[in-house]
Amino acid sequence: IVQTYVENTRLIWYRHFCNCTLINGKFIFGYYRLIPSYGLELIVEILLNTRLISISSTRSNTIRKRLHICQPFINKHHFEYREIIDIKTNESIYQLNLVVVSSNKDTTLIRLIENFEREVLKYPNRHQCFTLTILYFYQKNQTINQIYDLIHQLSIKYTSIIRLSIINQNQINYNRGLGRQLASKLFSNKQLLFFLDVDLIFTGQALDNIRQLMIHQLSISSCTVYFPIIFSYFSSMFNVNNRTVIDINSNIGSFSIYGYGNVVVRKQDLDKTGGWEINNHEWGNEDVNLFQRFSESSSECNVFRTVEPGLKHYYHKKMCNGIVNRERQKICYDADGVLLGSQRNMIIIPYGMSSISTIDCSSFEPYDKPISTWKTLVTNLNAAERDYVKSYLGQSLVEQCEEIEGEIDSLLDIWRDYRNETVANCTNPTIHSLAEPPVLRQRLTTEIEFFVKHI
Numbered sequence: 221i222v223q224t225y226v227e228n229t230r231l232i233w234y235r236h237f238c239n240c241t242l243i244n245g246k247f248i249f250g251y252y253r254l255i256p257s258y259g260l261e262l263i264v265e266i267l268l269n270t271r272l273i274s275i276s277s278t279r280s281n282t283i284r285k286r287l288h289i290c291q292p293f294i295n296k297h298h299f300e301y302r303e304i305i306d307i308k309t310n311e312s313i314y315q316l317n318l319v320v321v322s323s324n325k326d327t328t329l330i331r332l333i334e335n336f337e338r339e340v341l342k343y344p345n346r347h348q349c350f351t352l353t354i355l356y357f358y359q360k361n362q363t364i365n366q367i368y369d370l371i372h373q374l375s376i377k378y379t380s381i382i383r384l385s386i387i388n389q390n391q392i393n394y395n396r397g398l399g400r401q402l403a404s405k406l407f408s409n410k411q412l413l414f415f416l417d418v419d420l421i422f423t424g425q426a427l428d429n430i431r432q433l434m435i436h437q438l439s440i441s442s443c444t445v446y447f448p449i450i451f452s453y454f455s456s457m458f459n460v461n462n463r464t465v466i467d468i469n470s471n472i473g474s475f476s477i478y479g480y481g482n483v484v485v486r487k488q489d490l491d492k493t494g495g496w497e498i499n500n501h502e503w504g505n506e507d508v509n510l511f512q513r514f515s516e517s518s519s520e521c522n523v524f525r526t527v528e529p530g531l532k533h534y535y536h537k538k539m540c541n542g543i544v545n546r547e548r549q550k551i552c553y554d555a556d557g558v559l560l561g562s563q564r565n566m567i568i569i570p571y572g573m574s575s576i577s578t579i580d581c582s583s584f585e586p587y588d589k590p591i592s593t594w595k596t597l598v599t600n601l602n603a604a605e606r607d608y609v610k611s612y613l614g615q616s617l618v619e620q621c622e623e624i625e626g627e628i629d630s631l632l633d634i635w636r637d638y639r640n641e642t643v644a645n646c647t648n649p650t651i652h653s654l655a656e657p658p659v660l661r662q663r664l665t666t667e668i669e670f671f672v673k674h675i
Contacts (some may be wrong), residue, residue, distance in 0.1 A: 243269040262289040292435035316431040321399030357394040375489035397506035401496040409488035426530025443521035446484040448528035479506040
């Protein structure tokens with residue numbers, strides 16, 4: 221597709237005597253979607269390398285283009301395809317080597333090891349396909365007995381699959397890029413490395429898919445790097461339905477399209493781009509830096525991205541307070557804020573609702589304020605989270621929340637006045653359990669439904 225587009229564009233420019241020439245084009249990012257009434261739609265982003273034709277200048281420029289390609293349904297016999305045939309799994313170049321760098325996250329690391337044991341070690345047919353390497357930073361006064369004993373027992377039982385490297389953090393300060401670069405030196409040039417976050421959980425099927433994908437891609441191109449799009453869970457603060465972590469649902473998480481922390485690459489291809497950034501001692505950027513270097517027009521690698529539902533990232537609060545660089549600190553707070561919760565649940569919770577589709581006003585006490593109000597929720601957030609909520613929802617929407625809450629308070633005041641007047645003029649003691657007037661009930665319901673449905 222890219223080659224055809226480049227050739228056609230070059231021809232068009234030549235015919236129209238354009239003062240620019242198109243040098244080459246490079247695939248950056250793409251995905252497809254199915255339109256049942258029509259067919260397939262393919263969205264592709266490419267980088268075009270151009271040069272200005274001028275006597276006085278040879279300036280080069282890079283143009284980013286997005287292509288929308290539609291393919292209607294046709295007879296299946298018109299398709300050409302190729303299958304990945306059986307390969308010799310005992311060769312190390314066909315293994316997918318999982319690499320994890322960890323520091324001060326013992327509980328999380330144990331969860332990942334148990335996940336690996338459950339999804340890989342319990343299946344003998346996967347023993348020759350996957351390995352797990354852990355680079356562990358520890359401090360001198362830190363107890364690592366539990367981690368060490370667990371990995372040691374597994375490494376004795378599965379000698380060729382699991383290994384642990386320990387680094388004294390009192391001698392080398394921890395940073396993820398340095399840890400990943402050091403871990404990569406344990407492998408030969410042609411081995412496949414899967415760098416993953418310690419907070420990730422995965423299925424065995426997802427690992428199978430990733431391994432087969434890379435073997436296939438490397439059989440048709442000299443260099444391919446895979447940045448899977450994983451599903452990241454939101455904070456439990458806004459999880460109103462208490463769904464389990466096996467679910468993929470827009471209310472409990474989202475696919476991190478701009479997350480590059482998990483990457484599959486061949487060792488020699490990683491080295492050609494300069495490897496991991498090793499001097500970054502603050503949050504983030506080393507993965508974005510690597511992605512950008514692979515995406516540059518001068519790189520010969522194909523960058524492959526697709527959604528991988530079998531990879532899920534547990535929520536954890538990011539440590540943004542110690543970041544000196546203000547711009548990077550803001551990016552950290554923004555990244556943390558994105559995972560606070562879904563827009564939908566941020567609105568449901570302040571009013572104590574269980575779902576938007578089934579609004580039950582009986583949960584609102586007729587004599588008191590709603591159980592969980594917007595102001596109470598905002599008060600419980602720190603300054604950075606509050607700023608994010610306002611920017612994420614929009615300042616006007618936040619003001620609407622507060623305005624609606626004021627409206628509800630007014631309605632409840634009306635009801636309290638109505639009730640007091642009724643009780644004052646009536647001797648019947650059962651009047652205390654009298655339901656709200658239908659008009660008030662209807663108005664309150666209408667206000668809430670209108671607000672929620674138009675968010």
